[in-house]
Amino acid sequence: MADVAAMAGVSSQTVSRVANNRSNVEAETRRRVLSAMRVLGYRPNTAARALVTGQFRTLGLISFGFSRFGNARTVDAVIKVAQRAGYTVNMISIESQTERAVHDAFDQLRLQAVDGIVLVEAQTLDTPALRLPPGVPVVMADGDVSHRHPTVDTDQALGARLVTRHLLELGHRTVWHVAGPEDSYAARRRTASWHDTLKEAGAPVPPVLFGDWSAASGYEAGRHLLNRPEVTAVFAGNDQMALGVMRALTEAGRHIPGEISIAGFDDIDESGFFSPPLTTVRQDFDVLAEQIVSLMLGQIETGEAPSATAFVAPRLIVRASTGAPPPAGRR
Amino acid sequence: MADVAAMAGVSSQTVSRVANNRSNVEAETRRRVLSAMRVLGYRPNTAARALVTGQFRTLGLISFGFSRFGNARTVDAVIKVAQRAGYTVNMISIESQTERAVHDAFDQLRLQAVDGIVLVEAQTLDTPALRLPPGVPVVMADGDVSHRHPTVDTDQALGARLVTRHLLELGHRTVWHVAGPEDSYAARRRTASWHDTLKEAGAPVPPVLFGDWSAASGYEAGRHLLNRPEVTAVFAGNDQMALGVMRALTEAGRHIPGEISIAGFDDIDESGFFSPPLTTVRQDFDVLAEQIVSLMLGQIETGEAPSATAFVAPRLIVRASTGAPPPAGRR
DNA sequence: GATCCTTGTGTTTACGTAAACATCAGGGCA
DNA sequence: TGCCCTGATGTTTACGTAAACACAAGGATC
Numbered sequence: 045m046a047d048v049a050a051m052a053g054v055s056s057q058t059v060s061r062v063a064n065n066r067s068n069v070e071a072e073t074r075r076r077v078l079s080a081m082r083v084l085g086y087r088p089n090t091a092a093r094a095l096v097t098g099q100f101r102t103l104g105l106i107s108f109g110f111s112r113f114g115n116a117r118t119v120d121a122v123i124k125v126a127q128r129a130g131y132t133v134n135m136i137s138i139e140s141q142t143e144r145a146v147h148d149a150f151d152q153l154r155l156q157a158v159d160g161i162v163l164v165e166a167q168t169l170d171t172p173a174l175r176l177p178p179g180v181p182v183v184m185a186d187g188d189v190s191h192r193h194p195t196v197d198t199d200q201a202l203g204a205r206l207v208t209r210h211l212l213e214l215g216h217r218t219v220w221h222v223a224g225p226e227d228s229y230a231a232r233r234r235t236a237s238w239h240d241t242l243k244e245a246g247a248p249v250p251p252v253l254f255g256d257w258s259a260a261s262g263y264e265a266g267r268h269l270l271n272r273p274e275v276t277a278v279f280a281g282n283d284q285m286a287l288g289v290m291r292a293l294t295e296a297g298r299h300i301p302g303e304i305s306i307a308g309f310d311d312i313d314e315s316g317f318f319s320p321p322l323t324t325v326r327q328d329f330d331v332l333a334e335q336i337v338s339l340m341l342g343q344i345e346t347g348e349a350p351s352a353t354a355f356v357a358p359r360l361i362v363r364a365s366t367g368a369p370p371p372a373g374r375r
Numbered sequence: 376m377a378d379v380a381a382m383a384g385v386s387s388q389t390v391s392r393v394a395n396n397r398s399n400v401e402a403e404t405r406r407r408v409l410s411a412m413r414v415l416g417y418r419p420n421t422a423a424r425a426l427v428t429g430q431f432r433t434l435g436l437i438s439f440g441f442s443r444f445g446n447a448r449t450v451d452a453v454i455k456v457a458q459r460a461g462y463t464v465n466m467i468s469i470e471s472q473t474e475r476a477v478h479d480a481f482d483q484l485r486l487q488a489v490d491g492i493v494l495v496e497a498q499t500l501d502t503p504a505l506r507l508p509p510g511v512p513v514v515m516a517d518g519d520v521s522h523r524h525p526t527v528d529t530d531q532a533l534g535a536r537l538v539t540r541h542l543l544e545l546g547h548r549t550v551w552h553v554a555g556p557e558d559s560y561a562a563r564r565r566t567a568s569w570h571d572t573l574k575e576a577g578a579p580v581p582p583v584l585f586g587d588w589s590a591a592s593g594y595e596a597g598r599h600l601l602n603r604p605e606v607t608a609v610f611a612g613n614d615q616m617a618l619g620v621m622r623a624l625t626e627a628g629r630h631i632p633g634e635i636s637i638a639g640f641d642d643i644d645e646s647g648f649f650s651p652p653l654t655t656v657r658q659d660f661d662v663l664a665e666q667i668v669s670l671m672l673g674q675i676e677t678g679e680a681p682s683a684t685a686f687v688a689p690r691l692i693v694r695a696s697t698g699a700p701p702p703a704g705r706r
Numbered sequence: 707g708a709t710c711c712t713t714g715t716g717t718t719t720a721c722g723t724a725a726a727c728a729t730c731a732g733g734g735c736a
Numbered sequence: 737t738g739c740c741c742t743g744a745t746g747t748t749t750a751c752g753t754a755a756a757c758a759c760a761a762g763g764a765t766c
Contacts, residue, residue: 045722045723046722054745054746055745055746055747056722056723056724056746057723057724057725057745057746057747058744058745058746060722060723060724060725061724061744061745063723064724068743068744068745069744069745070743070744070745073744073745087485087486088486088722088723089426089488089721089722089723090422090425090486090487090488091421091422091423091425091426091431091488091721091722091723092422092426092721092722092723092724092751093722093723093724094421094422094723094751095420095422095423095426095721095722095723095724095750095751095752095753096722096723096724096725096750096751097723097724097725097751098751100422101487102465102487109451110441110447110448110450110451111644116441116447117441119441120440120441120468123466123467123468124468124470127467127468127483132465132466132467132483132484132487133465133466134433134463134464134465134466135454135463135464135465135466136454136458136463137451137454137455137458139455152458152463153463154418155418155419155421156421156432156433156463157420157421157422258644259644259645259647259648260647260648262648263648284644284645284648287645287648287649288648290650291648291649291650291652294650295650313442313589313590313615314590314615314618314645316590316591317590317591317593317594317615317618317619317622318618318622318649318650319621319622319625319626319649319650321622376752376753377752385715385716386715386716386717387716387752387753387754388715388716388717388753388754388755389714389715389716391752391753391754391755392714392715392754394753394754395754399712399713399714399715400714400715401713401714401715404714404715419752419753420751420752420753422751422752422753423721423751423752423753423754424752424753424754425721425753426720426721426722426723426751426752426753426754427720427721427752427753427754427755428721428753428754428755429721707766708765708766709764709765709766710763710764710765710766711762711763711764711765712761712762712763712764713760713761713762713763714759714760714761714762715758715759715760715761716757716758716759716760717756717757717758717759718755718756718757718758719754719755719756719757720753720754720755720756721752721753721754721755722751723750723751724749724750724751725748725749725750725751726747726748726749726750727746727747727748727749728745728746728747728748729744729745729746729747730743730744730745730746731742731743731744731745732741732742732743732744733740733741733742733743734739734740734741734742735738735739735740735741736737736738736739736740
């Protein structure tokens with residue numbers, strides 16, 4: 045920086061002003077400084093800048109691996125949006141979802157000096173009232189709304205309602221449900237909404253089967269469903285479990301959707317090519333990420349935590365895995 | 376830090392020594408300082424530390440989105456290994472795979488001050504001899520070996536060989552291939568190895584069909600294959616394309632593996648639950664990540680770039696989508 | 707017993723930047 | 737004409753840390 049100042053014949057402070065795009069620099073001076081910067085290949089030192097300003101233009105992101113489709117997509121989208129806003133993303137991936145692990149991750153990020161922290165899939169924590177160390181802006185993605193931090197999430201309830209209604213409208217007497225793990229807030233909301241939608245429609249509410257989001261757990265659930273000849277429609281908490289259910293049924297010679305209709309949630313890239321292609325719910329992760337980052341930047345700038353909760357609407361994608369129930373005689 | 380020094384009755388330099396775990400501090404003094412640090416909730420300021428040392432304990436990672444299974448798994452594993460080594464990972468996600476975009480990402484990471492940069496799936500670049508700005512250690516994951524940077528990758532050739540041989544040994548006269556995009560180095564190596572394996576076995580080499588890794592492109596390829604009654608075995612470049620091929624065949628009433636055998640590459644989480652479950656090749660991303668990070672840290676410490684190329688061996692996973700060819704009469 | 711090395715500690719300094727304050731020239735206004 | 741305000745720029749300082757150097761005390765070596 046000193047070299048640039050010398051070459052341009054100005055003080056280092058003026059160079060700083062140009063580097064930060066301040067207004068009060070004469071056009072001619074600015075031009076000289078910029079050209080000197082280019083010639084010398086000057087690039088501002090982030091560490092020194094951060095030392096003075098206390099700002100790092102970096103966001104921390106804590107996530108629980110990429111195996112859940114929604115997590116991977118959310119992380120990817122947040123990174124891209126943050127980049128556009130001139131922020132870099134510092135990632136931490138946690139194996140176990142204990143409060144302790146989250147705290148450690150939090151500590152590490154604060155050591156690494158980030159301006160704010162995004163917590164993806166925060167709901168799977170032991171403690172619903174997670175106490176995070178104060179002093180850093182936080183935004184929860186896909187988290188429990190009761191938290192004291194701003195939260196952004198897909199409208200899980202709406203998604204589950206869309207699927208359930210779709211199946212009822214096809215003529216099914218009721219819809220069975222393979223839920224995600226009980227400690228997942230997203231899973232709980234999907235399940236609650238499925239339950240409410242059935243109630244509203246006056247349909248009987250069958251017992252819930254629980255899975256863990258994996259295709260294997262869906263397969264298990266599917267094996268159970270085989271013993272219930274009255275089942276004609278199944279809503280799985282995500283596409284992987286739907287795939288597992290389909291596999292179990294197909295293996296047993298059941299025809300989908302002729303005998304049983306199956307629907308999922310997420311619309312992973314492969315869903316359109318399952319046998320048969322899967323009816324599911326698509327989330328808009330790009331919009332989700334926009335909201336997350338904008339809430340975060342707002343907090344960083346104002347220093348205040350809005351208690352806002354933003355919901356992003358999902359969309360029903362109808363494919364070949366759902367259809368009318370078989371005629372009563374064949375059940 | 377000054378407060379800690381005052382409370383412990385030592386100089387700030389001694390506090391610094393304790394914080395950095397230097398040896399030359401008396402046990403008693405160390406104890407006093409540590410307790411003072413705890414009481415005051417002291418945490419070292421990364422920016423100041425980086426300003427002095429020029430080290431950030433941060434790795435930059437450039438990746439092309441998470442849609443490719445291998446990328447997502449590699450990124451996740453690298454993050455976890457880096458964390459264990461006390462490094463944080465700063466991620467950049469690029470949409471288009473042009474040299475220009477990579478350069479921009481590189482610049483941004485250097486601004487954010489990282490100690491080294493990992494480039495995931497570097498092979499899809501326009502220029503095989505990518506010229507990266509010097510001065511920062513680089514490790515390529517899944518990249519062209521001809522580059523001047525150390526590279527770590529799965530042994531793609533071995534994987535393709537395992538699948539192809541497996542199919543030949545089942546009695547198939549030859550094996551068709553749905554390849555990944557031509558600009559992908561991984562795809563090229565899988566294809567080349569498939570080709571060589573057929574040659575070695577004296578089997579005829581059918582024309583290659585190209586896809587873009589997506590299930591949709593696999594479906595396209597599958598439709599083409601339907602016109603070729605002589606096809607009894609297909610090796611798809613990844614599991615998604617294999618799924619697409621299976622979908623096309625199933626739709627047309629073909630039985631897998633009774634009439635046609637299908638194999639993939641990657642072993643994505645869902646592959647075991649396709650209809651039928653998919654024979655495929657599993658890569659060990661954890662080992663891959665270990666190698667990447669260790670090569671990186673080596674470079675950072677010594678300042679020298681080893682021209683090493685490390686290959687990680689994959690493993691064949693045999694499931695129900697492959698079997699003996701149909702008897703000649705039924706072909 | 708003198709010299710040297712080692713060990714534990716303190717003092718001074720530099721890292722590169724932006725904030726705070728200081729200065730100076732020129733223009734508007736009474 | 738004199739005052740004050742504004743805009744462009746320079747000067748000084750602080751940010752929190754670790755490196756470099758200094759120094760004292762004690763033990764080992766000859």
